Structures are given as C-alpha cells and as structure tokens.
Amino acid sequence: MKSKSELPHPEPQGKVIPVLPCPDIHKQTAFFEQLGFTLLGKYRSPNAYAILRFGNIELHFYGNKKLVPAQNPSMCYIKIKDVDELYHSFVSAIKCHTGKVPRSGIPRISKIRDLKEDRRFTLTDTGGNTYYIGTPVKVKEGNFFRTLASEKFAKQFSLLYDLVYSKEDFLLAASRLSFFLESKDLLSDLDKAKFLLVMLDIQKQLELPVDDTELQTVIENQKEGGRDWEKVRKKYEEILSGE
Incomplete structure (x- = not known):
C-alpha cells in the first residue's frame, strides 16, 4: 500500500479568496487603492461589497457597520515570492499619501521580520483585518x-x-x-x-x-x-x- 505522501494529488481546481469585514466599504477600498490595488467592483445592494486585486492577490470585503476595528479578530496569511519587493511597494505608497509609515494604531504596517518559517511583515487595514504577508524560508538557508x-x-x-x-x-x-x-x-x-x-x-x-x-x-x-x-x-x- 502506498503511503499518503506517495498517493497522486489532484490537480488544483482554483484558489481560496478571503472575504473579510469592514465598517466602511468606501474607506476600505480607498486604503487598498492607495496601496496599489485595483478596484474590480464595489456594490451597495443588496449589501455593501467590494473586490480588489493586486497581481494575483485578490481580496473581497463586505460591510458591517457594527464592526469595531480594534476588536476585529479576522486575519489572513498571504504567501508571496518576494516579500521585500511588496513591502517596499506598500511603504512607498503609504508615504506618498500620508507622509509617514504608521507603525501603531489602525491602519498600520510593521517592519519586515525574519522568523523561523518565513520573512514577513504584518498589515492591518482600516477595518482592523490583519494580514501576515511572507516569503517562506528555504530549508537549507534557515533564518x-x-x-x-x-x-x-x-x-x-x-x-x-x-x-x-x-x-x-x-x-x-x-x-x-x-x-x-x-x-x-x-x-x-x-x-x-x-x-x-x-x-x-x-x-x-x-x-x-x-x-x-x-x-x-x-x-x-x-x-x-x-x-x-x-x-x-x-x-x-x-x-x-x-x-
């Protein structure tokens, strides 16, 4: 009998897209557009909803006026090929629009950190959603x-x-x-x-x-x-x- 690791894996059928909450769909889309995302759609009815994309990263948001950003537990991990390139792109965009890089409060962006499994930074959007964005560390290189x-x-x-x-x-x-x-x-x-x-x-x-x-x-x-x-x-x- 073949072990699980030897069994054939089915071809990928698609991708997972997070659907995250925000109290203000307009502020949310404006924030991500400042980062360089493209707005693919924004709807008011039957419910507030928006779709944004940056390269092959796609995010969906729905409106929830009762949401308190500081109490929002929603989070998402985004694995990318070059975390440094994306980080500097986001930081440059934020500086261009606000003149500074917010390290605390909401929204905010952390510095890049080298962890055991990956090199990453953390982004928190206007709705309080947290994104861990990283590039896996190669096994031979370690941290x-x-x-x-x-x-x-x-x-x-x-x-x-x-x-x-x-x-x-x-x-x-x-x-x-x-x-x-x-x-x-x-x-x-x-x-x-x-x-x-x-x-x-x-x-x-x-x-x-x-x-x-x-x-x-x-x-x-x-x-x-x-x-x-x-x-x-x-x-x-x-x-x-x-x-």
Missing part, C-alpha cells in the same frame, strides 16, 4: 539572524529573538537581555553582532536610549567580512532608519 553558532547560547537566543519578532513582546524581551549582556564576550563576533542587533531593535521599539557603540565597532572591524557581514550591516541600517 540567519535567528541562529547563533554557539551551541551554549543558541537556544536562549532563539527564544529571545522570537519574543521580539514573532510575539512582539518587547518588554519581556528587554527583561531577558541581562543573560546575554553578562556573557556576550564569550560569543564570536558574528554571534555578538546578531545579539547587539536584537538589543538595538528592542531599544528602538521601546524608545529607550540607543547605545550602538559596541555594534558599530564590531561591524567596523569586519569591513572585508563577506556576505554575512553585508547582511549585518544592512540590518543595522534598517533598524536605525525604522524601515
């Missing part, structure tokens, strides 16, 4: 910034990393920094840089005084450090710029 070479500190660091970038619990993450601050000199330069990047991000998120002197020194000493250090320098610049 560069989430892993340390040191076996002694690797597990604790991955927990700290997930507190910051998955759970976004910056206060709890800040309380765990002392473990690494006391031991960071035992880390290799690359491992130390990864920890200092996380600490810098926590300081920025909590609006604490930023101390990046040691991180600057470590990076400066690795000018010819190759591809890994290019990633570190880029991440450092992203954190400082708030992007």
